[in-house]
Amino acid sequence: MFFCSPHNPTGNVWSQEDLLRIGQICLDNNVLLISDEIHFDLVRTGVKHYPMATLFPNADKIITCTAPSKTFNLAGLHMSNVIIENKDLKEMWEAKVGFSMPSPLGIVAVKAAYNFCESWLDELKTYIDANYAFAKTFIDEHMPKARFVIPQGTYFIWLDLREYGLTSLQLDDLMIKKANVLLEGGSMFGNEGNGFQRINIACTRKTLEQALIRISRALEQ
Missing domain, CATH: 3.90.1150.10 (Aspartate Aminotransferase, domain 1)
Incomplete structure (x- = not known):
């Protein structure tokens, strides 16, 4: 299942209850859940985003995708994160996609964004x-x-x-x-x-x- 959280284009931020229900359905049916959370930093004041994987800390069938590109307007640096806990899935990903070494400028920019730009x-x-x-x-x-x-x-x-x-x-x-x-x-x-x-x-x-x-x-x- 490809899941968008927060949702694009409607902008819905899923409640913890919704996320727990969706995640549990996937896990109970052995469905790989890929959670696209690229807009997770950009929620309204007072609204809380729950990363799907944090609600199921013992599950390894959830893949989380994030990036600093939307939050800090760094799309041109081609920096993103794909977080895979399952060893077999991670090996499959690396075999199919490989590992792209980010540029030194990209690494510095991401560190600066997340460490100093709150x-x-x-x-x-x-x-x-x-x-x-x-x-x-x-x-x-x-x-x-x-x-x-x-x-x-x-x-x-x-x-x-x-x-x-x-x-x-x-x-x-x-x-x-x-x-x-x-x-x-x-x-x-x-x-x-x-x-x-x-x-x-x-x-x-x-x-x-x-x-x-x-x-x-x-x-x-």
Whole structure:
């Protein structure tokens, strides 16, 4: 089972109860559970993320995937972690994928990020929380048919535009040609995402405001 925690694109942070139930079902049925937790640092103030593997300390059929790329904007350094407790699975991984030696710059950057940048991350989360609050107020006021709930994690708006009656292709076309913004259409996440658009709000308030103004004007024309 491939599991996304916190969930992308909805931003749901799974409760401890949900995680225990999902994990136990997998373990009881001998299902390998791969938990993608790349957004684990980026949850709303007061929300707690539980790493799946920590809830089952004696299980070795859980693989955890993390990275500093989302949290600290280090994607260009190609640094990530795949934590495999099971010796046989680890050997299979190394045989298939191998071990990629990170660059010296990447190693220094990751050490600096996790050892010295906690206060910066706290400030970032506060700013993202405020961006969400701003976006919620703006969308409720200027996009009456849109639906948006502030998520518990990530830095994405999962914007429900189904009430506008446009196909995914029409929405993508409207965003690019009329609103002049490049978003990610919900259909990239499967049929359930039709009619949604994903907006990255890890940006300045001014940039977010300009994007929302353009989107609202294009939708309400």
